Amino acid sequence: xxxxxxxxxxxxxxxxxxxxxxxxxxxxxxxxxxxxxxxxxxxxxxxxxxxxxxxxxxxxxxxxxxxxxxxxxxxxxxxxxxxxxxxxxxxxxxxxxxxxxxxxxxxxxxxxxxxx
Amino acid sequence: xxxxxxxxxxxxxxxxxxxxxxxxxxxxxxxxxxxxxxxxxxxxxxxxxxxxxxxxxxxxxxxxxxxxxxxxxxxxxxxxxxxxxxxxxxxxxxxxxxxxxxxxxxxxxxxxxxxxxxxxxxxxxxxxxxxxxxxxxxxxxxxxxxxxxxxxxxxxxxxxxxxxxxxxxxxxxxxxxxxxxxxxxxxxxxxxxxxxxxxxxxxxxxxxxxxxxxxxxxxxxxxxxxxxxxxxx
Numbered sequence: 001x002x003x004x005x006x007x008x009x010x011x012x013x014x015x016x017x018x019x020x021x022x023x024x025x026x027x028x029x030x031x032x033x034x035x036x037x038x039x040x041x042x043x044x045x046x047x048x049x050x051x052x053x054x055x056x057x058x059x060x061x062x063x064x065x066x067x068x069x070x071x072x073x074x075x076x077x078x079x080x081x082x083x084x085x086x087x088x089x090x091x092x093x094x095x096x097x098x099x100x101x102x103x104x105x106x107x108x109x110x111x112x113x114x115x116x
Numbered sequence: 117x118x119x120x121x122x123x124x125x126x127x128x129x130x131x132x133x134x135x136x137x138x139x140x141x142x143x144x145x146x147x148x149x150x151x152x153x154x155x156x157x158x159x160x161x162x163x164x165x166x167x168x169x170x171x172x173x174x175x176x177x178x179x180x181x182x183x184x185x186x187x188x189x190x191x192x193x194x195x196x197x198x199x200x201x202x203x204x205x206x207x208x209x210x211x212x213x214x215x216x217x218x219x220x221x222x223x224x225x226x227x228x229x230x231x232x233x234x235x236x237x238x239x240x241x242x243x244x245x246x247x248x249x250x251x252x253x254x255x256x257x258x259x260x261x262x263x264x265x266x267x268x269x270x271x272x273x274x275x276x277x278x279x280x281x282x283x284x285x286x287x288x289x290x291x292x293x294x295x296x297x298x299x300x301x302x303x304x305x306x307x308x309x310x311x312x313x314x315x316x317x318x319x320x321x322x323x324x325x326x327x328x329x330x331x332x333x334x335x336x337x338x339x340x341x342x343x344x345x346x347x348x349x
Contacts (some may be wrong), residue, residue, distance in 0.1 A: 002237070011190060014189050029254060030189055031188070031192035033302050034189065034190075036335070039199050039200055043200065049201065051198060052194070057249050059190055059194045060190075060195065062210075063251070064309070066185065067270055068134050070178075070252070071156065072164050072178065073178045074267040074271050084241060086239055088241075091232065092276055095224055095227050095249065096280055096283075097123060100280065100305075103301045103302050104287075104291050105291055105293070107298040109299055110212040
């Protein structure tokens with residue numbers, strides 16, 4: 001019964017997210033609305049972590065599986081990227097380098113400044 | 117009934133394949149201890165091999181795999197709980213972390229837009245590459261809803277994550293990131309869930325910062341995505 005209640009609560013946030021996605025004219029996924037709402041509900045103590053913990057950790061554990069299907073599907077859409085493979089790899093490499101460096105350096109720099 | 121039709125009629129086969137091959141790949145990675153063997157890539161390769169073997173079309177597999185995809189939205193929403201719990205641990209450093217995640221996410225989007233224009237990639241491909249630093253749950257949906265390809269986005273996301281996982285320690289030295297919070301923010305912002313697993317292995321505090329960063333970076337990307345799209349031709 002406990003897990004069923006947890007699942008129902010998570011489904012309720014999913015439904016809310018879906019409704020917001022349908023009603024608001026923004027290209028924001030339903031999951032993002034749901035995530036923000038759940039986070040706010042936890043912050044305002046409307047929902048306690050214990051009310052969703054086990055089912056939530058089961059669902060989060062499923063996340064890597066959602067990478068597998070689309071990757072298999074890539075076999076079918078490979079023609080779409082074949083001609084641009086080199087630019088794509090360059091973009092991924094430079095993007096990673098810059099994102100990693102900027103986010104890390106900003107945090108490190110600000111932490112150092114605070115210590116002084 | 118021939119064998120291919122028989123396999124295609126089994127609606128639970130694709131989901132079983134996905135879960136089974138992924139678990140097998142996790143097992144293989146643990147046994148060999150080879151970090152570069154991503155269970156996701158290995159699992160996908162195993163699924164592909166089985167599909168070829170039983171002559172099941174990839175399209176039929178992806179179609180039935182939607183039962184799993186159905187749980188993607190609730191699973192992503194549950195990241196809200198981990199966001200809440202990491203926040204309790206990192207309250208003191210929150211403004212600094214947020215500044216870093218925001219700067220990193222904006223740089224990621226800007227450099228991608230600039231390079232896509234430089235290489236004159238088409239609009240659909242550019243949209244597919246934009247969310248490559250965030251977790252698939254958010255990135256692939258953003259891409260698909262704006263005319264991109266979920267498969268290409270997923271591949272870019274996985275590649276980004278795995279390169280970040282492998283080169284992370286080198287990048288930390290290159291950018292002189294000695295603080296666990298700085299390392300965590302870098303791993304989570306640049307390399308999402310896959311990077312977070314590396315950060316967790318390095319240091320619990322880095323893991324918490326990375327976990328917070330991956331969710332916040334996903335949220336920021338989703339919120340500014342409509343703006344960024346305007347710069348794509």
